[in-house]
Amino acid sequence: MSDIIYTKVDEAPELASASLLPIIQKFADAAGVSVGTKDISLAGRILATFPEHLTEDQRQSDDLAELGKLVKTPEANVIKLPNISASVPQLVAAVKELQAQGYALPEYPETPSTEEEKTVRARYDTIKGSAVNPVLREGNSDRRAAKAVKSFAQNNPHRMGDWSAVSKTRVASMSGGDFFSNEVSATLDKEATAKIVLETANGETVLKEGVSYPAGTVVDATYMSAAALDAFLAEEIENTRNEGTLFSLHMKATMMKVSDPIIFGHAVKAFLAPVFEKHGDRMKELGVNPNSGLGDLLERVKGEAEIMADIEACMAERPPMYMVDSDRGITNLHVPSDVIIDASMPALIRAGGKGWGPDGKEADANCVIPDNSYAPVYDETIKFFKENGKLSPATAGTVQNIGLMAQKAEEYGSHPTTFEMPEAGTVKMILDDGTVLHQHSVEAGDIWRSASARKAPIEDWVNLAIDRQRAEGCRAIFWLDANRAHDAELIAYVKPILQAKGVADKFEIMAPREATRASLETITKGENTIAITGNVLRDYLTDLFPILELATSAKMLSIVKLMNGGGLFETGAGGSAPKHVQQLQAENHLRWDSLGEFCALGESLKFLADATGNEKARVLGEAVDAATQGILDHGRSPSRKVGEPDNRDSHYWFARYWAEALAAQSDDADLASHFAPIAKALAESEGNIVAELAAAQGAPADLGGYYHTDAAKTAAVMRPSRTLNEIIG
Numbered sequence: 013m014s015d016i017i018y019t020k021v022d023e024a025p026e027l028a029s030a031s032l033l034p035i036i037q038k039f040a041d042a043a044g045v046s047v048g049t050k051d052i053s054l055a056g057r058i059l060a061t062f063p064e065h066l067t068e069d070q071r072q073s074d075d076l077a078e079l080g081k082l083v084k085t086p087e088a089n090v091i092k093l094p095n096i097s098a099s100v101p102q103l104v105a106a107v108k109e110l111q112a113q114g115y116a117l118p119e120y121p122e123t124p125s126t127e128e129e130k131t132v133r134a135r136y137d138t139i140k141g142s143a144v145n146p147v148l149r150e151g152n153s154d155r156r157a158a159k160a161v162k163s164f165a166q167n168n169p170h171r172m173g174d175w176s177a178v179s180k181t182r183v184a185s186m187s188g189g190d191f192f193s194n195e196v197s198a199t200l201d202k203e204a205t206a207k208i209v210l211e212t213a214n215g216e217t218v219l220k221e222g223v224s225y226p227a228g229t230v231v232d233a234t235y236m237s238a239a240a241l242d243a244f245l246a247e248e249i250e251n252t253r254n255e256g257t258l259f260s261l262h263m264k265a266t267m268m269k270v271s272d273p274i275i276f277g278h279a280v281k282a283f284l285a286p287v288f289e290k291h292g293d294r295m296k297e298l299g300v301n302p303n304s305g306l307g308d309l310l311e312r313v314k315g316e317a318e319i320m321a322d323i324e325a326c327m328a329e330r331p332p333m334y335m336v337d338s339d340r341g342i343t344n345l346h347v348p349s350d351v352i353i354d355a356s357m358p359a360l361i362r363a364g365g366k367g368w369g370p371d372g373k374e375a376d377a378n379c380v381i382p383d384n385s386y387a388p389v390y391d392e393t394i395k396f397f398k399e400n401g402k403l404s405p406a407t408a409g410t411v412q413n414i415g416l417m418a419q420k421a422e423e424y425g426s427h428p429t430t431f432e433m434p435e436a437g438t439v440k441m442i443l444d445d446g447t448v449l450h451q452h453s454v455e456a457g458d459i460w461r462s463a464s465a466r467k468a469p470i471e472d473w474v475n476l477a478i479d480r481q482r483a484e485g486c487r488a489i490f491w492l493d494a495n496r497a498h499d500a501e502l503i504a505y506v507k508p509i510l511q512a513k514g515v516a517d518k519f520e521i522m523a524p525r526e527a528t529r530a531s532l533e534t535i536t537k538g539e540n541t542i543a544i545t546g547n548v549l550r551d552y553l554t555d556l557f558p559i560l561e562l563a564t565s566a567k568m569l570s571i572v573k574l575m576n577g578g579g580l581f582e583t584g585a586g587g588s589a590p591k592h593v594q595q596l597q598a599e600n601h602l603r604w605d606s607l608g609e610f611c612a613l614g615e616s617l618k619f620l621a622d623a624t625g626n627e628k629a630r631v632l633g634e635a636v637d638a639a640t641q642g643i644l645d646h647g648r649s650p651s652r653k654v655g656e657p658d659n660r661d662s663h664y665w666f667a668r669y670w671a672e673a674l675a676a677q678s679d680d681a682d683l684a685s686h687f688a689p690i691a692k693a694l695a696e697s698e699g700n701i702v703a704e705l706a707a708a709q710g711a712p713a714d715l716g717g718y719y720h721t722d723a724a725k726t727a728a729v730m731r732p733s734r735t736l737n738e739i740i741g
Contacts, residue, residue, distance in 0.1 A: 013087070014048030015624075016040070016616055017079065021095040022053045022719065024592035024604035025583070029093065030730035031660050032606055035667045036613060038740050039674075042686050043628035045620065050075035052148075054096040054106050055720035057139050058117065065116050080147040088578025089620055091612050092148060096719075097266035098140045099349035100273065100304055106719040107136075113720060122301060141269020141427065146420040151574035152473045153415035154480060155554045157562055158569045158611050160637070162410055164644040169405040170563035173364025175397040180257050180376040181365030183391035184248045185384040189240025191461070192384040196450050197232040197497035199504065200225055205444045208429060208462065210454075212437035219431050219439070228467025230501040233441055233450035235433075238457035241275065241382055245282035248380050252331040258367050258377040259283075260334030262356050262390075265348035267551070268423065270430040271459050275382055276348040277303035283333075283345060284309075286326050291319045307346035331378075338372040353381065354552045357390050358559035364402065365394060385496075386548055388525035393556070396532045403560050409535035411557040412484065412542045414477045415550025418469035418575055422498070422547040423461075430461035463498075465546075470502065472575055474509045477544040481518055487534055487541040491549055493523035502546070524549065535561070567607045571615060579619040583608035593718065600713040600729065601654040606662060610640040631680045635673035642669035660705050664736055668694040693739045700735040708732035 018033060020026060037047045051060075052075060059072040066072075082088045096102060104120050111117055120136050121129040157165075186193075207221035225231060252259040261279045265272040280302035281288050288295065288302075291313075298312045313319045334344040336351060344351050357379065360367050366374035379394075381387040397403070416422065433439070433454045441450040441462060454460055481488040490506055492499040503521060510516040522530060527543065534541045535557075543553050558565040570582035596602045617633030620626060643649060648665040650658045671691035674683050694701075713729045716722025731737055 013082070014046040015089060015620055015629075016045065016047045017082070017090045018047055018049050019079075019090065019092050019095070020049050020051040020053055020056065020075075021093040022055070023096065023590055024596075024602065025093040025609075026053065026721075027593065027596065027602055027715070027726065027730055028604050028606050028609070028659050028663075030726045031663045032609060032666075034731070035663060035740055039632065039667075039670060039687075040617075042683060043632045044626065045617070045629050045632070050079050052076050052079065052095050052144050053719070054098050054102065054139070055110060057143065058103075058106060058110060058136075059115065061135050061139060062117055065118060070115055076144060076147055083148050083150040083574055083578055083580060084576050086577035086623070088574055088576075088580065089616055089623070090148065090578075090580045091609070091616050092580055092582045093609065094583065095144050097142045097144070097269070097349075099265050099269075099347065100140060101308060101347050102349055103136060103140050109717055109719050113717065122299065122304075142267040142424055145267075146425055148580060149417050149572055150419065150576065151572045151578075151580060152418050152469060152476050153413065153550050153554075154476060154571045154573060155415065155550070155568050156412035157410050157558060157567070158640070160641045160644055161562060161567045161569075161607065161611070165405050165562045166407070172362060172402040172405065172560075173366055175364045175402050177398050179365045179394075179398055180255055181360070181379065181394060183379045183381055183387055183394060184251070185381050185387040185391070186240060186244045187384070189237035189244075190383045190385075191234045191236050192496065194236070194452065195232055195234040195497045196452075197230060197501045198449055199501050200227060200229050200231060203227045206231075206441050206449065208431075209440050209442065210431075210433065210435075210437050211440060212435050214435070217434075220429055223429060223462075225464060226466060230465045230470070230498065231441070231449060231462065232464065232498045233439075233452065233460070233462045235439070235452050235454055235458050235460040236271070236275070236383065237455065238278070238459070239455060241278050242282060244382060245279055245380070246285070248378060249282060249330060252378040255378065257331065258334040258369050258375050259331045259380065260344050260351070260356075260360075260367055260377045261380045262351060262353040263348065263381075264353050264548075264551075266352060270427045271461055273303045273348050274432055274459055276305070276345075277301070279380070280306055280309065280345050283330060284323060284326055287319065287322050290322060291316075295319065303348070305345060305347045305350075306343060332369045332371070332375070334367040334377050335370055338368050338370060341370070343370070354555040355565075358556045358565075361390070361393055361397065361556070362559055362563075365397070386524060386552060388523075389528045389549070389552060389556070392525045392528040393532065396529055400536065403532075403536065405561055405563070407538050408561055409538050409540045410561055411531050411535060411553065412480065412540070413550055413554050414473065414480055414542060414544045415547060415554070416465065416469060416473040416545070417547040417550055417572075418472065419466050421465040421469055423463045424547045424551075426461045426463040429463070430459065433458045433460060465502070467505075468575065470505050471509065473544070474506055476573060477519070477542065478510070478513055478515055480542055481515070484540065484542060486539065488519050489527050489530060489541060489543060490519060490521045491524050491527040491543055491545040492521050494521070495523070519544075531557075564605070566605055567611070569611045569615065570608075579616065579623075581612035581616045581619075583612045595654075596713050596729070597715065598712055599654040600709050600711055601656075602659040602730075603650045603652045604659045605649050606659060606666070607640065607643065607649065610636060610643065610666060614640065628680055628683060631674070631677060631683055635670055635677060638673035639666050639669035642673075654709055655706070657705075658709070660708075660730060660732070661702065664694070664701050664705065664733070667736075667740065668698075690739065694736075697735045697739065701733045704733035704735060
């Protein structure tokens, strides 16, 4: 096994790797550090799942499973780039691309009927959504802005949209019948195995059995009422029309791969309610599944003139919709994975509460977030900026995050225990000793789910928060609502640990709404705070605050301290990656910023030095930090426009600053002498390298695929400077 594993992923981060990874491997080799790769891309995971359909040459090892074992060992040192958490449309598109490339994969069965189709569907379903993160995140999260990145953002503040006190932008959430209001929770006093059953007038159906929990696990159960959801959506569509704002739905249909696509489908049906009422049977015959989005629906009914006319008439009566791409007519409801709440809401907030409408102009929006568990965070943020005006990045403090996510904690681990109710009845969660732990009365179509958090990750999370607060000495808040069932169980863990460690006076406990306002007040004063949160809020806040503070969440330092001693170093968010690929394909300009990769690399090398005693790795890591500072200080990050420096240019400068830092350091003479000629060659060849990189831009780029690119074609696109390649090798 290599000393460091660099993950092979998808889209823009993977294209950037084709340029950056050869540089990393060249430099690391000088310190006796091997950097290998493991494929956790969507295409790679599909191929690994169906080996019996492939030729010997086409078969691929299950790298995700191998990494899942590695992260449970003290030797783990993994740099994880953002990967696709696939929605069904993305999964289907990836399968079709692979089939076109000669891989004889089975079709994805949208509505499986035979046992064989059900088996194929079940195997594909293990790939979609958040299939990767729960496997690799065998530790809790420590996310914060690197000091160099934060300093640069303060000295070079990005543009923020102006907020108006009379802005019509608001958040709409259900007042009842949602996951938040129906949640129950309990902490198990002993190890237990549970089964989940649905009792109806027709008998009992076992939904899931053999669900095992160690002692001390917090086990939740809840459901969302389909009737309450439909009534809420219908009301908010009408409210939006009356208010003259954009209708926007904000979900997480990738990570919440079972529940949120269903909720998304309810929104599609609500928006086109008259069409479904009139043509529902015919649309079903055509294979329409509203959970797949408006884009898939329109493709399936495009030959039906009457349905198309009724859709057009319905849309004319509806409020204008928040757009993903106004020029191409891609709406908020086109594809469930196009609008991801933790990216879409911060972008709208940063823009002063404005979203893009179908007319290509910005407008206020009704931000519809059906479940009320975390919607108050965005609601309070919007209220705060309406009252106080936009945040100033030049003077703002920072919000760090310590997140509970190990061992599939909380909602992100709930997929195997989430069900859409086939009929009315009572759902019961029954322990092996016969105890009914939780139960709910449900109606057909309701979405029921159970989530859990184990004792060891919870205790590790609290102790990680104590360590971080001690290191920072700043305000620290546990974002926990004593009136929410799950949070009350966590508070029962948190308080005794804080008291036993003698640090209870260093921490506050607040519900998410109050914690949001407190944090915004703190950073507005230029001070820092630590948000100590559960798994979903970890995800949401480490986009919200970085996008406000730094303009992007891709530049965050994201360290997962694996519970068995290893390290997982994440490199930021990939929500904007698809647009970057589209631009590269159209004009051979990649604006992806690899700053997150630089930060993760430095931490990984220093972690390796601590773990193995390889001091050359530490010298390399400290030089990475110097190179990262050089990128920021000299403005070498990628530009957004074709013809200007892009991702490949930033990698040249990173290599040059890294080599110069290594040549100049005095801790390791061998490394200094090794890198001196490399630094000299990179500096003297600047003119040729920059010219060769610039000459590559402008024309369309052929990658040989989108989800499964051709390695040679990708290398040719991403390494177009012969001079640089000769120096790096």
